[in-house]
Amino acid sequence: MNKKTTTKNDTSELNRRDFLKMGASALSLLAVLEVGGASLLFMQPRSLEGEFGGTVNAGPVDSFPTSSVTHFPDGRFFLIHTETGGFLAVYQRCTHLGCTVNWEPDQNRFFCPCHASAFDIHGDVQNPPAPRALDTFAITVEEGQVIVNTGAIQTRDEFAPEQLAYAG
């Protein structure tokens, strides 16, 4: 370390001490960051294929009649086949405070028993307190099978036709 970089009163001995102190602090900081970072990564949520959080094969396209809603409790989503033939997978979790919504076929709506939010067949809010439409999962159609990726939850304010996935 260069003497000239220090303030005027410092002796060279203090200088070395300062250097060691600084070095030790920097190394300690680095160690803390490393341990913290490693712990955070260690505790990262993990998920496996076929379970919730992975990709779920919902079945062949033709097994879902149009205007139908099918519940996949293990995947925690409802698969909606709209009258236009598009697929939409909505997360079963109410956007208000997380209760599980029910599909009520006679009312043609999703209903949440916790604070009485209601959603239409596209997941749009019919009745608050839910602040936004039901969340969705990405759908791909591969070799005639409907594949739902439950790993990434997609939030939306309301339904838009682009959210629908079509076979072929």
Place this chain on the structure above:
Amino acid sequence: MTKLKERLLYTDKDPADDRSRMRAVANNLILHLHPTKVPAPALKWTYTWGLGGISATLTLVLLITGVLLMFRYDASVERAYTSIQNLETQVTFGALIRGLHHWSANLLIVTTFLHLIRVFLTGGFKQGRTTNWLVGVVLLLLVVAFNFTGYLLPWDQLAFWAITVGTSLLGYVPVFGGAISNFLLAGPDVGQGALRNFYAIHVAVLPAIMILLMSYHFWKVRKDGGISQPIPAPTEDKRPSRVERLTTIPHLVQREFAAAVVLITAVTIFAMLVPPPLEELANPIHPPNPAKAAWYFMGLQELLLHMHPLAAMLLPGIALAGIAAIPYWDKREEDIGVYFRSKIGTGTALIGAILGVALPPVLVVIDEYWLDLPSMMPGVSTLISNGFVPLALSLGGLAAIYSLFRVVGRANRGEATVGLFVFLMVSLVMLTIIGVFFRGANMALVMPF
């Protein structure tokens, strides 16, 4: 036996001369936690109500029963519920140990809350006690965190949905909320990952922090010169009068011991008479109606029914920050150790309490049946119409109450703060009562009888 006890409490043999007697005192375990002498008035029940000591005793009961429960509990979605059922029906004294743990935990929330109120009302945060006040606020949050993480462990319907609703609240905290909730739950919703995380936090992380912080809290009480006391009135000859001082052993220690015994007996009897609740096994597909949070979050939940969640989180957040900041606001040291600060302070507290009892229910009913802010402001985002508008109105109301005390009541800063503080605390209690007893299916207002 006595030998052993001496060994544990002292590091030296019997003191021979004055000097070694001094050392014996300095090496005594009890006297590491307490000063050697305490002012006689500080021992009066009606000053501290023993609330700090009661909280400490409950924490000890919780640690012991908690470790016992760990031997009989499985933190897995398949077995958690059965292991609790086994405790209740098969394990010898299982129901008692679980009852002790459950009721002590709930009581601790109450006593910690009351302890905070007592410290505030006597100005116990003054004369250099700011740090310990802040440590205390963290301790209160820790107690709540303990209860919250413990709530999930039985894995019944109550546990599952209370934690679902509770963690969903986090989702409304801007920027970090979603990430924190995702991290805590080890995923987007409550499942095996969440149970395992909550268990580890409940039995390892929180106890470690709690023990460190509590030890610090006690040590700091001592270093701050013991608990707060009124400044003695000057005597005739203008010299400050001397307060009688008593030795800690036996005067203070005996009282603490007596209080602890009475408390533990009372909690044990209660635990034998009232079994802690256990509902049906958690069912992620069918939430109960109504799905309520734990009782100590019911005040927050009630706010949620009236405001956008972000506003409902901000309001108590601001209040908590305000409570933490009290030592920086009320700095008048002359009135330390006097309940409610003064006559005027007693008056503001009384008015604050009356307002606190009266206002929240009235506002709740008005908002429930007549007031509909979003439809009064069509085209405005609900975040504003149902969030920032009621938030601003509430904060405005608090400011108005404070100014009322200052201007009309001619209260000084401290006395006005007492009134506002009492109003807030009583309001919280009222909201909690409404949430617990007056909310039924679909969270509609109902009569409890």
